[in-house]
Amino acid sequence: xxxxxxxxxxxxxxxxxxxxxEHNPGLPASSTDDDYWAGMxxxxxxxxxxGFFGMSWPTEIGGQGMASVxxxxxxxxxxxxxxxxxxxxxxxxxxxxEHGSDEVKTRFLPGIVNGRDxxxxxxxxxxxxxxxxxxxxxxxxxxxxxxxxxxKVWTSYSDEAxxxxxxARTDREVPRHKGISxxxxxxxxxxxxxRPLRMINGITxxxxxxxxxxxxxxAANMVGAxxxxxxxAMTVVSHEREPGELGYVARYGKLVKExxxxxxxxxxxxxxxxxxxxxxxxxxxxxxxxxxxxxxxxRLGGISHGPEGSVDKLLMTSTEQTVGHAAxxxxxxxxxxxxxxxxxxxxxxxxxxxxxxxxxxxxxLVARRILGLPVA
Amino acid sequence: MDVRLSPEQQALRxxxxxxxxxxxxxxxxxxxxxxxxxxxxxxxxAAGWRELRAVGSDGAAPLASGVEAALVAEELGRGLADxxxxxxTLAAELRRLSGAPPAEDVETVAFxxxxxxxxxxxxxxxxxxxxxxxxxxxxxLVLVPSAEGDDLAALAPGRAEPxxxxxxxxxxxxxxxxxxxxxAGVLGGEAMTRWTALGLALTCAxxxxxxxxxxxxxxxxxxxxxxxxxxxxxxxxxxxxxxDAFVATEGSRSAALxxxxxxxxxxxxxxxAAGAVAKAYTARAARxxxxxxxxxxxxxxxxxxxxxxxxxxxxxxxxxxxxxxxPSLGRVLVHHGIGEG
Numbered sequence: 001x002x003x004x005x006x007x008x009x010x011x012x013x014x015x016x017x018x019x020x021x022e023h024n025p026g027l028p029a030s031s032t033d034d035d036y037w038a039g040m041x042x043x044x045x046x047x048x049x050x051g052f053f054g055m056s057w058p059t060e061i062g063g064q065g066m067a068s069v070x071x072x073x074x075x076x077x078x079x080x081x082x083x084x085x086x087x088x089x090x091x092x093x094x095x096x097x098e099h100g101s102d103e104v105k106t107r108f109l110p111g112i113v114n115g116r117d118x119x120x121x122x123x124x125x126x127x128x129x130x131x132x133x134x135x136x137x138x139x140x141x142x143x144x145x146x147x148x149x150x151x152k153v154w155t156s157y158s159d160e161a162x163x164x165x166x167x168a169r170t171d172r173e174v175p176r177h178k179g180i181s182x183x184x185x186x187x188x189x190x191x192x193x194x195r196p197l198r199m200i201n202g203i204t205x206x207x208x209x210x211x212x213x214x215x216x217x218x219a220a221n222m223v224g225a226x227x228x229x230x231x232x233a234m235t236v237v238s239h240e241r242e243p244g245e246l247g248y249v250a251r252y253g254k255l256v257k258e259x260x261x262x263x264x265x266x267x268x269x270x271x272x273x274x275x276x277x278x279x280x281x282x283x284x285x286x287x288x289x290x291x292x293x294x295x296x297x298x299r300l301g302g303i304s305h306g307p308e309g310s311v312d313k314l315l316m317t318s319t320e321q322t323v324g325h326a327a328x329x330x331x332x333x334x335x336x337x338x339x340x341x342x343x344x345x346x347x348x349x350x351x352x353x354x355x356x357x358x359x360x361x362x363x364x365l366v367a368r369r370i371l372g373l374p375v376a
Numbered sequence: 377m378d379v380r381l382s383p384e385q386q387a388l389r390x391x392x393x394x395x396x397x398x399x400x401x402x403x404x405x406x407x408x409x410x411x412x413x414x415x416x417x418x419x420x421x422a423a424g425w426r427e428l429r430a431v432g433s434d435g436a437a438p439l440a441s442g443v444e445a446a447l448v449a450e451e452l453g454r455g456l457a458d459x460x461x462x463x464x465t466l467a468a469e470l471r472r473l474s475g476a477p478p479a480e481d482v483e484t485v486a487f488x489x490x491x492x493x494x495x496x497x498x499x500x501x502x503x504x505x506x507x508x509x510x511x512x513x514x515x516x517l518v519l520v521p522s523a524e525g526d527d528l529a530a531l532a533p534g535r536a537e538p539x540x541x542x543x544x545x546x547x548x549x550x551x552x553x554x555x556x557x558x559x560a561g562v563l564g565g566e567a568m569t570r571w572t573a574l575g576l577a578l579t580c581a582x583x584x585x586x587x588x589x590x591x592x593x594x595x596x597x598x599x600x601x602x603x604x605x606x607x608x609x610x611x612x613x614x615x616x617x618x619x620d621a622f623v624a625t626e627g628s629r630s631a632a633l634x635x636x637x638x639x640x641x642x643x644x645x646x647x648x649a650a651g652a653v654a655k656a657y658t659a660r661a662a663r664x665x666x667x668x669x670x671x672x673x674x675x676x677x678x679x680x681x682x683x684x685x686x687x688x689x690x691x692x693x694x695x696x697x698x699x700x701x702x703p704s705l706g707r708v709l710v711h712h713g714i715g716e717g
Contacts, residue, residue: 001381001443003637009377069377260712267714275714279705282712283656291630297379314623366622367615371595376610 003293005073012055013073019050020081027084028341034205037160044087044115053086054113057093061109068296071244076289079253086247091239091356092119092165099182099224099232108163108184120161120187122152122210123233129154130361132167132233133176137212139168139183144219146170148185148212154355158208159194161187165236166217167229180229184221191215201347238305240356241313244292248316252285252323255345259330274329281326284319291315307369310362317352317359324349379633381447389447395419396455404681407458407542416459417512426464429574430471430478438472442574442639446581446632453585453694456686458543460484462578462697463509467517469574473567474528476560484509486516486531486549491696492703494519497529501552506537508697511545518555519563526563529555541693542686569644572698576651577639579694580632583662586694587625590687594618594669601674614672621668624661631657645711651698652707659695659704666691 005013023046027039047053048062055070057063071086078085089112096109111117128135137150148168158164164185171179187194191214197207224232239245259278263270270278295312324346331342353359367373381389399416401407420426425448428440445465452461463484470485471478486495486505495505497520507516513533519526531553537546563571595618598609608614631654638650666688670677677684695701709715 001379001385001633001637002641003377003379003634004641005377072377260714264713275709276705278714279656279709282708283653283705286653287627287631287657290634291627293377294379294630294633297377300378300380308626311623311626314620315627318623318627360616363616363619364612366619367609367612371591371615371618371622372599373595373609373615373618374599374607376606376612 003290009070009073012070013077016052016074016077017081019052020077020083023050024081024083028345033344034203036203037157037205040084040087041115041118041160043084047086048114053115054093057113058097061093061097061105062113068244068299069293071247072249072289072293072296075247075249075253075292078247078250079257079289082254082257083250084254085250087115088246088248089119090242090245090247091236092121094239094245095165095182095232095236096184096223098235099228101224104184104221104223117163118157118161119163119165120155120158120208120210121236122155122158122164122166122185123236124154125151126153126209130358133180133230135167135169135180137166137168138172139170139181139217141170141219142216145216146183146219146222148183148191148215148217150212151209152212153197153209155208155210156206156355158187158210159196159205163187164210165223166212167233170226170229174227177230178227180233181226182223182229182232183217184223185215185217189215199348200350201344203344235305237357238309241309241316241362242295242305243288243312243316243319244296246316248320249285249289249292252281252288252319255323255327256281256285259326262330270330277322277326277329281323284322288315288319307365310357310365311370313356313362314359314366320349320352379637381443385443385447388444389451391423392425392448392451393455395423396451396457400455400457401543401686404542404683404686407686413458416457420457420459420461425461426482427468427478429465429469438469438640442577442636443633445574446577446636449578449581450585450588450632453582453690454589455585456543456589456683456690458511460509460511460513460544462575462582462694463507463513463516463544465578466571466575469571470517470528470563471560473571474560474563476528476558481514482512483515483517483530484513486518487697489548491693492699495531495549496521496526497555501554502531502549504551505531505549507531507534507547507549508693509544510547515556516547516549517558520555520557522562524562525565526568528558528560528563530558531555539689541690543690544693566644569648570639573635573644573647573651574639575698576648576655576704577632577635579697580628580635580651580654580658582694583658583691584625584629584632586687586691587621587628587662587665590666590669590684590691591618591621591625593683593687594621594672597676598672608672617668617672621665624665628654628658628661649708649711652704652711655695655698656701656704656708659700662691662695663688 054063055066056068059065139146166183166185170181193211196204327342328346333343334340428445429438432439466485467483486507495518515530534547534549635651635654638647670684
């Protein structure tokens, strides 16, 4: 049982630490303005080109085939340097990796991993949120193509993406979980209409809705077999619940570090209740870092993804929202001529208990699949 | 980095769990079964758990790391074991750090009445002090400040304290009693920091075990107890209470494991900070979890004969020992340069 570095881990840590001294872009820790995503796209490519992104993914898709624990080393160094987190797209990679044909994998994954192609995830619909299997977007076969008709919403990065990992119903005659298929759909085409959504912190570039009216996708772009879309969706959302996959430890670490610096600079400006909220943010962010070390260590014995992802999602959510409360307490609302970055960071934190499956859904999964409590 | 338990650590955990499941109390009534408690004491004594932090063959390092000691503490907490462990282990650590020879019988450590710090003599006498985890202890170690640090001394057993924790005995020394000096070297500031880190790690481990044991009790009850023609565990309101309790236990476990590893692997200030992070998180979680467990048991949970309050009481004592939520948050802030230690 060892939380410390092996010599090889230490070498990666020191190499990254030295690289960050030259290459740390001064980006905020989460999306609080519309320039953030453009900066993050460049950061993704820089991090990848320097060999610090996708380290634990297979070499065939541009990764380095290293143990998952290296991702924890990267997150820790990014956090302590106050650098932006690594891009959160591992869930798309794992979905395609575990379900796509060899041809689909080699065609699409390297571009996702190296940051040259931007992707969005077309899962949720206006009437299919937590109850995702009720989705109604249709994919109708027409020659070598499928024709897509429907409406997706809460689609992150939809206005920037060149590609969409889309769930659509290909068979309406079978039970609802069995009639869904997944596609890699090109976003730049006439049948795709993108409408940005403004989030509660005011940003418009992260969230969007997409209307598909006669959009076409070649049958060869199906990811997995016909009807395998639900299984793919479950793979994707299970990874979307893992802080170790998302790299959020670095995001929270950077936010907390900035709040600590603020209090140290002007200790007299903050009352005991404000400082106590900062203390809880420190404690929860550190707890999550250690929890990710535990989870990534478990993967040394083989990767499996069970209901424990819901535990991790709930711990991550609590951390993000505790950090959000500290941001509001220490950073303030920006009234009276201050900046409102911290207010925006706080407002952004409210989405964490909804995205990737609500906290209520996660609690249902923990209760039934881990604690074995009876079904009503 | 590989924070999985080694096969030897797994075996130690299984051995402790086996003894506790066989000989620990399974009901409130079992706590009065002296013959059972004696068998658990004999098993514990024979296994040598209390000597894990005594000096090893190289004459300086302990026989086992903080991780092994924490694994024992966790299993004893899970099983509500009514046998002394944390007190004697902390006493052994004080002896080792001060260069004193290992104890030949059971002894523990005395704390100030709110349990946040070890008891220290003032002008040669010890003000009010409480010896915790004192079952079978022949004496309680106290500190006598000197110019160089702290010297070790021993207090004789005092009157039994009212039972906060029904599984672990405590006694209070007479006010202004004079401790017996011991043949030992002086304990410097770094040694005391490291000792406090061990105390935080062991109390966190105990709390993780307590949470797990309490949660198991509640899950069994929620599956059996029926209302509205259905087990109450099938109701989402009850499921979410228990799911939150499980999540809090898992977060605590991650932080507590790190605190236990840090005791022997990080510098003293970082080991103390690791303990403080874990203690703040775990102490809050343990009270929440034990309260939820009482709630799930409904009216029964508020009766003496339900084990739920035995878990809560044990959690309250382990939380207070070395300081609970407030003092731990203070230590975390000091470590980040905010406030004064």
